[in-house]
């Protein structure tokens with residue numbers, strides 16, 4: 001039985017906090033979630049050889065802006081789709097994978 005989120009909250013523009021049904025509260029850096037995006041495109045990018053050190057990445061306007069989350073949509077009872085503010089919205093994060101990311105926080 002997978003724990004379910006009971007509360008999703010942006011605690012600052014770049015931090016997501018999820019309260020889980022078993023009482024655990026985890027905080028996620030939105031950059032971490034974006035970097036671990038499980039969609040096929042991002043997986044391919046991560047597996048690609050790193051660019052030569054002399055080339056600088058060219059960022060689009062959306063990529064250069066501070067990253068946030070535009071929306072999170074439940075996908076069935078086992079996952080969430082995250083719409084990032086850079087326009088990327090194909091990542092489906094399983095609840096299991098979300099439990100393994102981020103860091104546990106003690107609610108104040």
Ligand SMILES: [Zn+2]
Nearest residue numbers: 037039042091
């Ligand atoms: Zn992706």
